[in-house]
Every structure is written in structure tokens, then in C-alpha cells.
Amino acid sequence: MLIDRILGIPVIGPLFQHRFVKFSIVGLSGMIINLVALYVSREVLFRNIDPEWIRLNLSLGLAIFFATINNYLWNRKWTWLDRKGRTKYGFFPQMGQYFIACGLAIGLQFALTLLLAQFMHYLIANIISIVLAAVLNYLLNDIWTFAIRKTGISP
Numbered sequence: 001m002l003i004d005r006i007l008g009i010p011v012i013g014p015l016f017q018h019r020f021v022k023f024s025i026v027g028l029s030g031m032i033i034n035l036v037a038l039y040v041s042r043e044v045l046f047r048n049i050d051p052e053w054i055r056l057n058l059s060l061g062l063a064i065f066f067a068t069i070n071n072y073l074w075n076r077k078w079t080w081l082d083r084k085g086r087t088k089y090g091f092f093p094q095m096g097q098y099f100i101a102c103g104l105a106i107g108l109q110f111a112l113t114l115l116l117a118q119f120m121h122y123l124i125a126n127i128i129s130i131v132l133a134a135v136l137n138y139l140l141n142d143i144w145t146f147a148i149r150k151t152g153i154s155p
Contacts, residue, residue, distance in 0.1 A: 022079040023138050026071050034067035072098045080146035088149040097145040105137035 041059035049055040072095055076084075087094060109129045116125035 019079055019142070020138055023075060023141075024134070026074040026079055027134060029074065030067040030071040033070045034063045037066045038063035068099060068102055071102075075141065076146070080141075083146050083148055086148045087146055094145055098141060101137055101140035101145055104140065105133040108136055109133035 038059050041062045042055055045062075046055045046058050049058065075098070076091075076094070080087075089097065109126075109132075112129035112132060113122065113126045116128055119125075
């Protein structure tokens with residue numbers, strides 16, 4: 001059957017699994033946390049910092065940090081719960097891997113948005129870039145951050 005063949009493709013198949021839906025829900029929660037943290041940081045916490053671009057950069061950094069921590073914790077606790085205790089690394093090394101995977105996905109999103117914006121409206125370019133970066137982020141975390149350790153290898 002065609003669906004079985006699609007699900008058998010190494011890169012495409014995992015995207016249609018239940019785990020990717022969970023990953024997307026966690027990502028949505030992270031986006032909400034990002035927006036709230038950005039607003040509160042810029043308008044309340046750092047409101048007296050001038051010039052404005054420094055206040056915005058500090059606020060963005062804090063918002064991204066909180067959203068990434070949220071996403072890591074929920075992905076570890078919910079999305080990849082079935083792999084708990086079977087992954088290669090513990091909490092903090094795994095968190096480092098998660099941050100690296102997210103950083104690569106953010107870099108891809110940034111570069112693709114700039115590239116695609118030369119050929120289409122920048123918002124459409126950004127949406128396409130977000131989707132592609134989310135796929136990369138999911139795949140990196142699935143095959144690297146939350147990978148199951150091979151038998152015979154100590155944790």
C-alpha cells in the first residue's frame with residue numbers, strides 16, 4: 001500500500017507518526033512561552049534599558065531560553081517518554097544536545113527565510129522556513145538527542 005511505503009521512508013515516515021504531533025504541540029507551547037516572555041521582558045523587566053535594541057536583544061535571548069527549556073522538558077517528559085532510561089546520555093548532556101539541535105534549526109530557519117524572501121513575500125518565506133526547520137529539529141532530536149543507546153554501551 002502507498003501509505004505503508006511512505007511510512008517506510010527513513011526521513012518521511014517518522015514525520016507522520018504520533019511522536020511528531022506531540023513534538024508540534026510542545027513547539028506550540030514553546031511559541032506561546034516565547035511570546036509571553038518576550039513581552040514581559042521588554043515591557044516590564046528591561047523597560048528601563050536604553051537603547052531599545054539592547055532591550056530587545058536581551059528580551060529575545062531570555063524568551064528563546066525559556067521557550068527552549070520548556071520544549072526540552074516537555075519533549076523529554078512527553079514526546080520521547082518511551083525512551084526514558086534507554087537513551088545514551090543523562091539530563092544535562094542531553095539538554096546540551098537539544099540546544100545544539102535547536103540552534104541548527106534556528107540557523108536553517110534564518111538562512112532559508114532570507115533566501116526565500118528574495119522570491120516571495122517574507123512572511124510566506126518565514127512560514128515555509130519554520131516548517132522545514134521544525135522537521136530538521138524533530139529529526140535531529142529523534143535520531144541524536146533522544147536516541148536509544150545501543151546494547152552493550154554503558155550510559
